[in-house]
Amino acid sequence: MNTEQLEKEFQARIDAEEKIEPKDWMPDAYRKTLIRQISQHAHSEIVGMLPEGNWITRAPSLRSKVILLAKVQDEAGHGLYLYSAAETLGIDREQLLHDLHIGKAKYSSIFNYPTLTWADIGAVGWLVDGAAIANQVMLCRTSYGPYARAMVKICKEESFHQRQGYEIMMHMARGTEAQKRMAQDALNRWWWPSLMMFGPPDKESTNTEQSVKWRIKRQTNDELRQEFVDKTLPQAEYLGLKIPDKDLKWNEEKKGYDFGTPDWEEFYNVIKGNGPCNKQRLDARVKADKEGEWVREASMAYYEKKSAKKKVA
Ligand code: FAQ
Numbered sequence: 001m002n003t004e005q006l007e008k009e010f011q012a013r014i015d016a017e018e019k020i021e022p023k024d025w026m027p028d029a030y031r032k033t034l035i036r037q038i039s040q041h042a043h044s045e046i047v048g049m050l051p052e053g054n055w056i057t058r059a060p061s062l063r064s065k066v067i068l069l070a071k072v073q074d075e076a077g078h079g080l081y082l083y084s085a086a087e088t089l090g091i092d093r094e095q096l097l098h099d100l101h102i103g104k105a106k107y108s109s110i111f112n113y114p115t116l117t118w119a120d121i122g123a124v125g126w127l128v129d130g131a132a133i134a135n136q137v138m139l140c141r142t143s144y145g146p147y148a149r150a151m152v153k154i155c156k157e158e159s160f161h162q163r164q165g166y167e168i169m170m171h172m173a174r175g176t177e178a179q180k181r182m183a184q185d186a187l188n189r190w191w192w193p194s195l196m197m198f199g200p201p202d203k204e205s206t207n208t209e210q211s212v213k214w215r216i217k218r219q220t221n222d223e224l225r226q227e228f229v230d231k232t233l234p235q236a237e238y239l240g241l242k243i244p245d246k247d248l249k250w251n252e253e254k255k256g257y258d259f260g261t262p263d264w265e266e267f268y269n270v271i272k273g274n275g276p277c278n279k280q281r282l283d284a285r286v287k288a289d290k291e292g293e294w295v296r297e298a299s300m301a302y303y304e305k306k307s308a309k310k311k312v313a
Helices: 003-015 028-047 049-053 062-087 093-101 118-136 145-173 177-196 208-213 221-239 264-274 278-291 293-312
Strands: 249-251 256-258
Touching: 028 049, 028 062, 028 093, 028 208, 028 278, 049 062, 049 118, 049 278, 062 093, 062 145, 093 278, 118 145, 118 177, 118 221, 145 177, 145 221, 177 221, 177 264, 221 256, 264 278, 278 293
Parallel strands: none
Antiparallel strands: 249 256
C-alpha cells in the first residue's frame, strides 16, 4: 500500500474506535504529536511535584502530611507511566529528560506559580487536579492504546487528589477569619492560571483540530474550560468563597456560565519560560537529576552484572 492508502486505512481504524498499538503503522505526524503531548504531560507530573513538595515538611498535622506525601508520590508514578507510554513510540526517556532540563520541552504552565500558604495546597488539589481531571477523563478514551490505559489509573488517583484539596479548602473556609482570608486569597491567585491549563483559546490552538481528528483529544480546549467553570462554580459557592471574575454569569441559553477572559499574554509569557517560578523549577529538576546519577549508575551496574551472570550460566 502507498502512504495515501495507509493513511486512509489508519483514519478508518480511528473512526471505528479501534485503539492504535505501538507496532501498528501510524503517520509520522501522529507519532510526533503523541510524543509531544505525552512527554509534556509526563514532565508536568514530575515538575508538578515541586510546588506541593514545598509543603511536606510544613503540613499542619501528621494526617495532612501523610496524605500530601501519598499525593506527591502518586504524581511521580503518573510521570513514570507516561514516560513509559512515550517510550513505546520509539523515543528514549533520557532524550525526553534532556529536553526538559535544557528548557526545550514544555510542561504545564500551572506549575510555574508559587505555593505561598497551606491554603495553596488546598487550591492546587481542588482547582489544578480538578482541571487535570476535566482534561484527562477524555484521554482515557484517546486513540493510542498505551496512553489510554495509563490514563485510566491516573484519573482514579486524580479524583482522590481533588478531594484532598477540597477537604483542605473546606477546613480553611469554615475556620477562623484568618483561615477564610487565606482560602479566598489562594482561590484568587490560582483561579486564572487554572483556566489557562486547558491551553490557548480554540482559535489560537495550533494542534487541536488535527488532534481531535485523530481522537488523541476528544474535546477542544474551550469546551473543556467551559465544563470546568460550570462544575467548579457551585463548589466555590458551597465553600462560601468568591471566584475572582466579575463577568461570571449564568447563561440560560447555553446552560452554562459566561466568564471572563484569562490574561493570554501572561500565559504565553509563562510558557516561554518567564513565569514566576520557571527558573526555580528547572533548577530543582536539574539538581535532582544530577544527585540521582550515582543511583542510576549503581542500578545499571547491578543489572549488567546480573545479566552477564545469566549469560555465563
Ligand atoms: N502549559 O495547540 P494547543 C496535572 C502549549 S497534569 C504549557 O492547544 P495541545 C497533574 C502546547 O503544548 C497537567 N504549554 O496544544 C498534577 C502547544 O505548544 P507546542 C498537564 C501549553 O497539545 C496535578 C501550544 O501551547 N496535563 O496537572 C499549555 O493540543 C497537581 C498550543 O496549544 C496534560 O499535559 C499549558 N497549560 O493542547 C500534577 C494533559 N497549553 O507543544 C501535580 C495532556 C497549551 O505545539 C499536581 N495534554 N500549551 O509547542 C493535553 O491535553 C494538551 O497537550 C493540552 C494542550 C490541552 C495541555
